Amino acid sequence: MALPTKVKLVEVSPRDGLQNEPHFIPTETKIALIDKLADTGLSVIEATSFVSPKWVPQLADHAEVFREIKKRPGVRYSVLVPNLQGLENAMTVGVKDIAVFGAASETFSQKNIHATRATSLLRFAEIIQRAKQNNIRVRGYVSCVLGCPYEGEVPVQSVVDMASQLFALGCDEISLGDTIGVGTPGKAVAMVRAVAAQVPMENLAVHFHDTYGQALANIYATLEQGIAVVDCSVGGLGGCPYAPGAAGNVATETVLYMLNGLGIETGVDLEKLMEVKSYINKIIK
Amino acid sequence: MALPTKVKLVEVSPRDGLQNEPHFIPTETKIALIDKLADTGLSVIEATSFVSPKWVPQLADHAEVFREIKKRPGVRYSVLVPNLQGLENAMTVGVKDIAVFGAASETFSQKNIHATRATSLLRFAEIIQRAKQNNIRVRGYVSCVLGCPYEGEVPVQSVVDMASQLFALGCDEISLGDTIGVGTPGKAVAMVRAVAAQVPMENLAVHFHDTYGQALANIYATLEQGIAVVDCSVGGLGGCPYAPGAAGNVATETVLYMLNGLGIETGVDLEKLMEVKSYINKIIK
Numbered sequence: 001m002a003l004p005t006k007v008k009l010v011e012v013s014p015r016d017g018l019q020n021e022p023h024f025i026p027t028e029t030k031i032a033l034i035d036k037l038a039d040t041g042l043s044v045i046e047a048t049s050f051v052s053p054k055w056v057p058q059l060a061d062h063a064e065v066f067r068e069i070k071k072r073p074g075v076r077y078s079v080l081v082p083n084l085q086g087l088e089n090a091m092t093v094g095v096k097d098i099a100v101f102g103a104a105s106e107t108f109s110q111k112n113i114h115a116t117r118a119t120s121l122l123r124f125a126e127i128i129q130r131a132k133q134n135n136i137r138v139r140g141y142v143s144c145v146l147g148c149p150y151e152g153e154v155p156v157q158s159v160v161d162m163a164s165q166l167f168a169l170g171c172d173e174i175s176l177g178d179t180i181g182v183g184t185p186g187k188a189v190a191m192v193r194a195v196a197a198q199v200p201m202e203n204l205a206v207h208f209h210d211t212y213g214q215a216l217a218n219i220y221a222t223l224e225q226g227i228a229v230v231d232c233s234v235g236g237l238g239g240c241p242y243a244p245g246a247a248g249n250v251a252t253e254t255v256l257y258m259l260n261g262l263g264i265e266t267g268v269d270l271e272k273l274m275e276v277k278s279y280i281n282k283i284i285k
Numbered sequence: 286m287a288l289p290t291k292v293k294l295v296e297v298s299p300r301d302g303l304q305n306e307p308h309f310i311p312t313e314t315k316i317a318l319i320d321k322l323a324d325t326g327l328s329v330i331e332a333t334s335f336v337s338p339k340w341v342p343q344l345a346d347h348a349e350v351f352r353e354i355k356k357r358p359g360v361r362y363s364v365l366v367p368n369l370q371g372l373e374n375a376m377t378v379g380v381k382d383i384a385v386f387g388a389a390s391e392t393f394s395q396k397n398i399h400a401t402r403a404t405s406l407l408r409f410a411e412i413i414q415r416a417k418q419n420n421i422r423v424r425g426y427v428s429c430v431l432g433c434p435y436e437g438e439v440p441v442q443s444v445v446d447m448a449s450q451l452f453a454l455g456c457d458e459i460s461l462g463d464t465i466g467v468g469t470p471g472k473a474v475a476m477v478r479a480v481a482a483q484v485p486m487e488n489l490a491v492h493f494h495d496t497y498g499q500a501l502a503n504i505y506a507t508l509e510q511g512i513a514v515v516d517c518s519v520g521g522l523g524g525c526p527y528a529p530g531a532a533g534n535v536a537t538e539t540v541l542y543m544l545n546g547l548g549i550e551t552g553v554d555l556e557k558l559m560e561v562k563s564y565i566n567k568i569i570k
Contacts, residue, residue, distance in 0.1 A: 003471075184546025185505050186288075213539035214546070216502040220470050254498035261469025261499070 004228040006265045008044065010175070010205060011037050011252060013280070014065075015046040015080055017237030019056050021284060027061040031068045033280055037234065038072040040272040042252075046099065047077045050086035066093045078139060082113065087127050091134060098131055099139040099175075100124045102166060104159040105148035108179070112143070121165055128170045139173045140166030141207070145191055146183030156194045164198040173203055175231055178218070181211025185221035192222050205229035208250050210236060215250035216258060223264075230255055235277045237284065253277060289513040291550045293329065295460070295490060296322050296537060298565070299350075300331040300365055302522030304343050306569060312346040316353045318565055322519065323357040325557040327537075331384065332362045335371035351378045363424060367398065372412050376419060383416055384424040384460075385409045387451060389444040390433035393464070397428070406450055413455045422458075425451030426492070430461045430476055431468030441479045449483040458488055460516055463503070466496025470506035477507050490514035493535050495521060500535035501543060508549075515540055520562045522569065538562060 014034050018025055030048070037045050047069060053060035062079065069077060078097035081087045090098060102120050103109035109117045124140070131138050144151075145159045163174045176195060178188070188206070196204060206222050206229070208215035219230055233249035256270050299319050303310055315333070322330050332354060338345030347364065354362060363382035366372045375383060387405050388394035394402045409425070416423050429436075430444045448459045461480060463473070473491070480489060491507050491514070493500035504515055518534035541555050 184543050186547045212542045213501060213536065214543055216498060217505040217543055220502040220505060251498065257497045258469045258499055258502055262471045 003223050003262060003264060004226065006228065007223070007259055008205075008229045009042060009252060009255065009266055009268060010044045010046065010229060010231045011042045011234065012046045012207075012231050012249060013037070013233040013235070013237045013252070015049050015059070016231075016249060017233040017235075018284075019049065019058050020238065021058055024058060025283065027064055027068075029283055030061065030065050033276070034065070034069045034077070035072075036272075036276045036279060038070065038075045040276060041266070041268040043074060043267060044076045044078065044097075047079055049080035049082075050090045050095075051080065051082045055082075063089060063093050066090070066095060076137070078137075081127060083123060084126055084130060087130055087136075091136070095136065097137045097139070098127070099141060100127055100166070100171070101141045101143065102162050103143045103148075104154050104162050105144040105151050106158075107150035108144045108148045111150065117162060121162075121169070124166065125169050132170055137173075138171050139175060139205075140169075140171035141175045141177055142166065143177045143179040145176045146178040146187055147180055149180050156191050159191055160194050160198055163195045163204075167199045167203065171203075173205055173229065174199055175205040175207045175229075177207035177231075178209055178215075181209035181214065183208065183218050184214055185217050188218040189221050189225055192225050192227060196225070201226040202228065205231055207231035209238075209248060210250050216254055219250065219255060220258065223262075232256075234273060235281055235284075237280065251277075288508050288547060288549060289511065291513060292508070292544055293490075293514045294327060294537060294540065294551055294553060295329045295331065295514060295516045296327045296519065297331045297492075297516050297534060298322070298518040298520070298522045298537070300334050300344070301516075301534060302518040302520075303569075304334065304341050305523065306343055309343060310568065312349055312353075314568055315346070315350050318561070319350070319354045319362070320357075321557075321561045321564060323355065323360045325561060326551070326553040328359060328552060329361045329363065329382075332364055334365035334367075335375045335380075336365065336367045340367075348374060348378050351375070351380060361422070363422075366412060368408060369411055369415060372415055372421075376421070380421065382422045382424070383412070384426060385412055385451070385456070386426045386428065387447050388428045388433075389439050389447050390429040390436050391443075392435035393429045393433045396435065402447060406447075406454070409451065410454050417455055423456050424458045424460060424490075425454075425456035426460045426462055427451065428462045428464040431463040431472055432465055434465050441476050444476055445479050445483055448480045448489075452484045452488065456488075458490055458514065459484055460490040460492045460514075462492035462516075463494055463500075466494035466499065468493065468503055469499055470502050473503040474506050474510055477510050477512060481510070486511040487513065490516055492516035494523075494533060495535050501539055504535065504540060505543065508547075517541075519558060520566055520569075522565065536562075
């Protein structure tokens with residue numbers, strides 16, 4: 001199958017990468033990280049999460065971070081919102097791109113966002129409606145698409161259901177997340193194909209964790225299926241709290257190295273990205 | 286393209302993994318490593334190198350290692366031989382599988398094995414002839430198939446030339462090595478296709494280093510082309526001395542995890558392999 005000629009990288013390090021860091025990262029460091037990332041040519045950066053500081057103290061400075069980042073023209077800065085209150089807070093600082101976070105696994109949904117999948121969809125419906133009224137773009141995450149830390153195997157149909165319902169509610173993009181990194185290329189391909197039968201391929205993104213070193217092979221295999229949006233995190237920032245010692249998100253530089261080698265356009269400068277990696281590696285661990 | 290139903294893993298850790306370790310690994314540790322690897326179900330283990338201790342002091346105990354390993358039935362224990370003398374020494378301890386080491390890059394050949402490619406082929410011809418007279422199986426390595434630390438890009442034709450000449454000289458298997466790990470899937474596929482036009486696919490193996498995290502994606506892409514022999518090293522042992530700080534060989538457990546997920550048979554037990562990884566990780570760094 002033909003690979004895409006262009007791929008959009010969605011940089012998630014400022015949110016998914018930092019949220020589990022045990023020590024508070026200074027607000028100015030977060031702002032500097034986002035601004036440096038924007039300078040590499042990345043077109044989408046998930047900047048923070050408008051979640052209660054009670055749940056994610058690391059991102060308690062979300063409003064200040066969003067206000068202070070440079071807003072480089074051509075770059076979309078998205079934020080995670082867990083509920084309507086989060087969306088309202090995000091709108092007060094001018095957010096134009098949000099993301100909601102659902103799960104394919106029932107148990108993970110209850111443990112992670114404290115709602116059944118059905119309840120979460122009601123909540124997302126409200127958020128998405130309000131966002132659309134304000135011309136805000138919405139991304140829907142589906143986590144645990146290839147396995148759940150509590151349930152083990154996750155039926156493909158559960159992924160298809162959650163993805164297609166999020167899409168029907170008005171999400172512009174659905175990111176399919178292998179939250180615990182257990183997927184391998186054959187299963188990733190089967191899952192993407194099943195979802196793409198319900199949601200157009202151009203509205204799908206993949207989000208792989210590198211827990212068992214499978215992320216890049218999974219990405220390559222799903223690019224062959226027509227996937228053209230890939231989530232990644234500079235330096236691989238972001239461990240999964242459910243798999244101690246495991247690697248986190250797939251590293252942006254590793255994905256970019258492959259895409260460059262494949263002649264796939266991203267608009268991102270690898271050398272500048274390596275500088276951002278050095279910058280943040282000096283601060284974290 | 287259809288993936289193979291079976292893949293042969295060639296475990297190179299005792300030779301390629303250990304040869305650059307700065308501290309001498311005790312002989313009994315090497316023997317224990319090889320015996321433990323054989324217990325996992327691996328069918329080919331590259332045990333050591335019959336090279337002069339002057340060049341590779343780490344493997345100066347090659348004869349003792351080979352003599353003392355258990356020789357589990359069904360497992361092939363191969364050794365690297367740089368010259369006829371090495372072969373004669375190997376035969377005195379009953380070696381039945383050898384490997385010769387050539388390069389696609391002229392400069393790498395001269396720096397690494399101190400011979401031009403043309404001279405190396407004359408040397409290999411003698412070795413292979415003598416080996417064949419003694420019913421010894423020969424593997425031919427071609428290094429630098431996707432890039433050279435001295436020359437940069439390596440023309441695919443140089444790889445095809447070296448591989449097809451080694452095959453014509455009587456090598457039973459040709460291992461195509463991305464020695465510095467710079468390859469990406471598209472280039473790996475193009476290279477494998479070009480070689481497979483001259484050497485039957487079933488006689489080819491791939492050998493990827495994970496310097497830039499590309500190894501598993503490259504392996505997946507070449508499996509799709511029909512490659513069914515993959516070199517790997519437990520725990521990713523074996524750095525490339527030309528890329529300081531870089532990752533080494535692709536880790537056997539990472540490859541096996543993917544193959545298991547793809548439903549491809551290897552005969553290797555992942556749990557036992559993880560025990561070998563723990564064993565050797567306690568000894569090396």
